Amino acid sequence: MRSIWKGAITFGLVNVPVKVYSATEDHDVSLHQVHDKDGGRIRYKRVCELDGEVVEYAHIAKAFDDGERTVVLTDADMALLPAERSREIDVVEFVPSDQVDPIMFEKSYYLEPDSKSVKAYALLRRTLEETDRTAIVKFALRQKTRLGALRVRGDVLMLQSLLWDDEVREAKFPSLDEKVTITDKELQMSQALVASFESDFSPEKFTDDYQEQLRDLIEAKLEKGDALDTAETFGDAAEGDGGGEVLDLMEALRRSVEKNREASKDAPSGGKAAKKPAAKKAPAKKKSA
Template identity: 35%
Template sequence: MRTLWKGAISFGLVNIPVKMYTATERKDLHFHQLHATCKTPIQYRKFCPTCQVEVNPEELVRGYEYEKGKYVILRDEDFQLLPGENTKTIDILDFVDLAEIDPVYFDRSYYLGPNPGGEKAYALLKQAMAETGKIAIARVMIRTKTVLACIRGWDQLLVMETMFFPDEIRAPELITAEFKEVKLHPNEISMATSLIGNLSAPFDPEKYTNEYRSKLMEMIQAKIAGEEVAVPDAPETGKVVDLMEALRASLQATAGPKEEETTKKRRKKKTG
């Protein structure tokens, strides 16, 4: 696996040399935009509307728009002056309980592997976090951006999850302020919790697949083979359904073996 970054975890006075790898990969199907007339992929070119010329990469600079149409220019040497720009260190700031962090803060996952010579310190940090039940909150520079991150043990590895800073999380009140006040009947709550119970199961990631991507790939293969692609009728949506009736129907549909097993146990207790 290709290494994205090499550096060290700073843990008190201990430095743990590590390599960073991408933990996930997108399986999306990518399409090219073609000219409909000749089916040639189109090109994107950087063009200056003022000078009416195509601009080469070496002619580009970075500018921050501080007022409409006004920019301050930042060059590479300016970024070199910023704190942390040249650091290759994952600085551990605190140790916290994972349960205290809402998943909305998590962004991307990376694997951290030990660099030669750092295996013992790497294993020590992983074991110490496992025994204390804590995860590390850290700060790290990735490419040209300082990010917040958490480090935790998973399987035989340390995993680093990049996180959003608090000011990057949109306030829930922006949405909840528009909510209408509703009253829930105890029967509705009871039936909803029963439905959740019927649908509860151990998490098995292998059973969740991207059906849309599979169907799209089947369609592409059929088109390559020159076959006719059948389009199924879209399911009806938008009908207003009575909540209690929907809950009852869902409970009946999901009862299955669990409900039968519960009923059998009750009968045995009565006859026993």
């Protein structure tokens, strides 16, 4: 991994120099737009609406339009903002970890010690662990002032940018005001269904089926050409389960519990289904000359 930013965690007189790394990555197959007639690449040009000229990136600035006037903001203007120049991850408070609502989490970053001594880093990590606290911080990254949560993941300090409070919408649905009567029997059946699905979360058990099938499709097209029968690659579509039969809640719960119990009986020893072989990866792109 390559660090994307360097700074320091600060609280009180404590200063912990760190390097920042993106903690996640996109695994989607990269696609581009082409002309369906001949496969030619579609390119976009940055054209000025006033003079019709193509504008190079070096001459593109940001602007704000209030409907009547436009204010142009250059890179030099943006660099004057104090938050943009700051290289500090400033701790503003330590809160109980369960008070941070997961809906506020945005982007995750790993923090690596960036000094000869890692003692301050280790001390902060240990303190957060033993007090079960999360540090709420403010920092600036990529021309935005951000709110963040600093917490521990394994042996590493992790920084997660948070949405601002006014960026989280409230959920107000009139349908939820309707009074609903739930019987003890319905609740018991629902709990039995949940119990039949209970497990420890292991993210490695799950794969992105869409991306795997997309890679299979690309590989098949390379081997067979464009005249490709989709069913030949992916098999026949799954059959329906009853042609739109409508079940009441209790019957649906009962059938779900029974179906899951039967599946558990038929599963091989060890309780886990056999893992599918890894899908072939799409061939690497050829570099342009």
